[in-house]
Amino acid sequence: MFAVLKSARKPLAWLALSLLSLSACGPIPMGGGGLKPGKPVPVALLVPGGSGNAADDVLAQNLRQAAEMAAADLQGASVDLRVYNTAADPAGASSAAQTAVSEGAAIILGPVYAQSANAAGRAVASSGVNVLAFSNVTDIAGGNVFVLGQTYPNTADRLVRYAAAQGRNRIFVLHEQTPAGDTGRRAIESAIGRSPAAHAGTMSYEFSQQGIIGAAPGIVAQIKASGATAVFLTADSGGALQLLSQLLPENGLDTNAVKLIGLTRWDTSPANMTLSGLQGGWFALPDPAPASGFQSRFAAKYGSIPLPISGLAYDGIAAIGALARSGAPDALSGSALTQRAGFAGVNGVFRLRSDGTNERALAVAELRNGQIVIIDPAPRSFGGAGF
Numbered sequence: 001m002f003a004v005l006k007s008a009r010k011p012l013a014w015l016a017l018s019l020l021s022l023s024a025c026g027p028i029p030m031g032g033g034g035l036k037p038g039k040p041v042p043v044a045l046l047v048p049g050g051s052g053n054a055a056d057d058v059l060a061q062n063l064r065q066a067a068e069m070a071a072a073d074l075q076g077a078s079v080d081l082r083v084y085n086t087a088a089d090p091a092g093a094s095s096a097a098q099t100a101v102s103e104g105a106a107i108i109l110g111p112v113y114a115q116s117a118n119a120a121g122r123a124v125a126s127s128g129v130n131v132l133a134f135s136n137v138t139d140i141a142g143g144n145v146f147v148l149g150q151t152y153p154n155t156a157d158r159l160v161r162y163a164a165a166q167g168r169n170r171i172f173v174l175h176e177q178t179p180a181g182d183t184g185r186r187a188i189e190s191a192i193g194r195s196p197a198a199h200a201g202t203m204s205y206e207f208s209q210q211g212i213i214g215a216a217p218g219i220v221a222q223i224k225a226s227g228a229t230a231v232f233l234t235a236d237s238g239g240a241l242q243l244l245s246q247l248l249p250e251n252g253l254d255t256n257a258v259k260l261i262g263l264t265r266w267d268t269s270p271a272n273m274t275l276s277g278l279q280g281g282w283f284a285l286p287d288p289a290p291a292s293g294f295q296s297r298f299a300a301k302y303g304s305i306p307l308p309i310s311g312l313a314y315d316g317i318a319a320i321g322a323l324a325r326s327g328a329p330d331a332l333s334g335s336a337l338t339q340r341a342g343f344a345g346v347n348g349v350f351r352l353r354s355d356g357t358n359e360r361a362l363a364v365a366e367l368r369n370g371q372i373v374i375i376d377p378a379p380r381s382f383g384g385a386g387f
Helices: 054-073 090-102 114-123 152-165 179-193 209-226 241-250 288-302 310-324
Strands: 041-047 079-085 107-109 130-133 145-147 170-176 198-205 230-233 259-262 282-286 343-345 348-352 358-360 362-368 371-376
Touching: 041 054, 041 090, 041 310, 054 079, 054 288, 054 310, 079 090, 079 310, 090 107, 090 114, 107 310, 114 130, 114 145, 130 310, 152 179, 152 230, 152 259, 152 282, 152 358, 152 362, 170 179, 170 209, 179 198, 198 209, 209 241, 230 241, 241 259, 282 288, 288 310, 310 343
Parallel strands: 041 079, 041 107, 107 130, 130 145, 170 198, 170 230, 230 259, 259 282
Antiparallel strands: 282 362, 343 348, 348 358, 362 371
């Protein structure tokens, strides 16, 4: 299902995954790709195909399939979807974006990788065409580039506010010494500063197995000394998460007394689900109901479970179609894309902000006996308690 929300204070009727009488709030005139009344919207989809990497080709195929599904679901508007391979390279993205605009694209959906999205946006900035990138990196957002992915600041805000409401209001930040870890640290500390919670301290560790092993005793000692009631981790499934979940309790951290909170999604790896150190810990994820519906429809149509990022392609096309229904030539302008009511898509409620970032409605989940348990549902409108 996808809709443009008509009011931030009215609840959204969450229906089966289908398009129903979509409408858009009236856009305010502002630059952007112009539309021709009654004509399909020319949309350029930039995907990382042609890189020579099999994983990139699978990702490109998933994004194209999700976008095609969304295009077929549109009611009251249509899109002319044009797919361009970027070879997962900034130069390729820049070239593809320029070609797309020269061939009449009114808006660009993608690319995936941050540097490629930045390059694509810069390449077409003077044209007034907006770029809806699949990235979650807020550093590239702004101007004509909007990021659709679940961002660190958004996730940190949601989890910090929830933790504070549950009495876990002394939060310690633990991050790896990497660019991603430092970005995550800043997001968490900023979220704490905007909340009723207190910043109990910050500590980092060298991003290596021996670095983590060597740092673990000192980390636990500092957490205990800080009086923290929660530890916010930036580690992800492909990095230090599993090792930390073992070493922190082994070095004396009581994870019942000090709640572990994850900035990244822990459900992306089945191996995480049964880790004893993560049981009882919290992380955030999109509303499972619409996400599950999308996955089922995608699997039935294409014969495979979609990659999580594929939902962003569906949401992007559906948002474009919903806005285009107004018939206004500036329906895809910056002000139209950032209207406050937001959108509801297969990843739940979201809205784009004028600085190019986004706000997404997220559920808070707990790992409990190897299962994901939703302990605070995702809001379904921007008047919900989670905002």
